[in-house]
Amino acid sequence: MTRRTMIEAIRDAMDVMMSRDDGVVVFGEDVGYFGGVFRASQGLQAKYGTSRCFDTPISELGIVGIAVGMAAYGLKPCVEIQFADYMYPAYDQIVSEAARLRYRSNGQFTCPLVVRMPTGGGIFGGQTHSQSPEALFTHVCGIKTVVPSNPRDAKGLLISAIEDPDPVIFLEPKRLYNGPFDGHHDRTVTPWSKHDLGEVDDGHFAIPLGSAAIRREGNAVTILAYGTMVHVAETAANETGIDAEIIDLRSLLPLDLDTIEASVKKTGRCVIVHEATLTSGFGAELCALVQTRCFYHLEAPILRVAGWDTPYPHAQEWDYFPGPARIGRALIETMEA
Structure with a gap:
């Protein structure tokens, strides 16, 4: 067990899966060299190379569309939408392609795709960086929706999501990324403050999806x-x-x-x-x-x-x-x- 923030736990989950499975690829806006706007993928490109962790153009539609094609081909893309508010251009790809691929192909293809999205408020991001759109995904047949509340769950659930043969929407409450939280708002705590939140299992461990x-x-x-x-x-x-x-x-x-x-x-x-x-x-x-x-x-x-x-x-x-x-x-x- 190691004390980690939620960001560190998420990064560790991707690291573990990338080391175990060459088919796992990570990409999105600024996730490569820069390590993501919240640094969730920091160091992964240096460790695994630019073919497995790379930056994309500013096109959520393109990010998810490419990921669907990769998943159908047999890879396991774990992509980041920089904020959940930005997912609307990609919503058609998620609903019309990713969610339906298994059914419309009669099981000939699956879509082992994870779409990670920071969600919710608490960072003074305003209307375009603070939404909680989980209900838009839970309404759609064929995709799974996950929302962790602590670092250990974030790692275990993300590993299960990456291993799942079907598309998973992984919503990460950015208010919990790096700060301690007692239920009251604290204007001094931001996603960039450095605090431990919990003990997280080392190595590979998975928490089954669908378990409260x-x-x-x-x-x-x-x-x-x-x-x-x-x-x-x-x-x-x-x-x-x-x-x-x-x-x-x-x-x-x-x-x-x-x-x-x-x-x-x-x-x-x-x-x-x-x-x-x-x-x-x-x-x-x-x-x-x-x-x-x-x-x-x-x-x-x-x-x-x-x-x-x-x-x-x-x-x-x-x-x-x-x-x-x-x-x-x-x-x-x-x-x-």
């Missing part, structure tokens, strides 16, 4: 969260003193419904938290699933705490995020229902 983790055991209410919001929810539970069980989904598709169902049936209450906008967010799907599977065990309405239904508000960034206070109010409301 219980981050905090409790009996009064279940909190479903992922990414940055896992830490915010934990702070809210601690500050309110409510005996909340926190489920870190980790993988949105495939989804660990068994863990969710067991927890909600135990507690009888459920609060869902995510950073993305409320309307049509992934929390709506979670709400429907919990309602369907746990209706007769629920003692209160399912509550959602999420971002505002507005374009990303740069000037009100920290108010836009679900913080411990907003989550705490939801916890108190569900306990009083």
